[in-house]
Amino acid sequence: MKHLPPSPRLSFLYLDEEVITRVSSQTYQTNKEELIALCWEMYNYVNESRREWTKTIYTLQINDEQPSYMISQERRMFNHFKGIIQKGQEQNExxxxxxxxxxxxxxxxxxxxxxxxxxxxxxxxxxxxxxxLLVPFFDTFDPKLECMKN
Structure with missing residues (x-):
């Protein structure tokens, strides 16, 4: 019998806690560097024998009739990213x-x-x-690309 992960929400709580803990224990020169580290740690988390887990979680998210916690703005990972970006905006990064x-x-x-x-x-x-594939995407958020204001 295939072992299913706990509820998708609980699975994302574990992922978020583990990834944020790993990244928070390091120092970064820029906010962009910290965001890239978060993405890299998400990939590392999946790589740690979690391919089948990831497939199952993605499938459950697609098939679930409830709103997906994966994309929730209440999710800790989302709010952690948002906080780093806000700090980066204050620092003109x-x-x-x-x-x-x-x-x-x-x-x-x-x-x-x-x-x-x-x-x-x-x-x-x-x-x-x-x-x-991911790192160049961050250039989209470079302040030099801000829209001209009248």
Whole structure:
């Protein structure tokens, strides 16, 4: 019999706690570097023998009739990303013409998309080639790209 993970919400609580703890124990020169580290640790979490777990969780999220905790703005990971982005906006590291919650949402969508694509196409671990898809995406939030205001 296939062992199912605890509820998807509980699974994301574990993931968020573990990933945030790992990243928070380090120091970073920039907020962008910390966000990239969070994404990398999410990938590492999945790589630690959790491919089947990840498939199951993604499937449950698609098939669940309840709103998905994976994408909830109440989720700890979302709020952690948003807080780092707000700090980065105050330090002129990220665009200020976009809401920090919107930027956090976009980064998490992109990160989940890379994981989903990996689940569809690969049996190898998430690695540098996947981070190579993610890191340039952060340039989208460079303050030099802020919209001109009248």
């Amino acid at each position: 990220f665009r200020r013409d976009m809401d920090a919650g919107f930027i956090a949402h976009m980064i998490l969508i992109y990160t989940r998309g890379i994981i989903f694509d990996w689940l569809l196409h690969s049996s190898d671990k998430l690695g540098p080639e996947h981070m190579g």
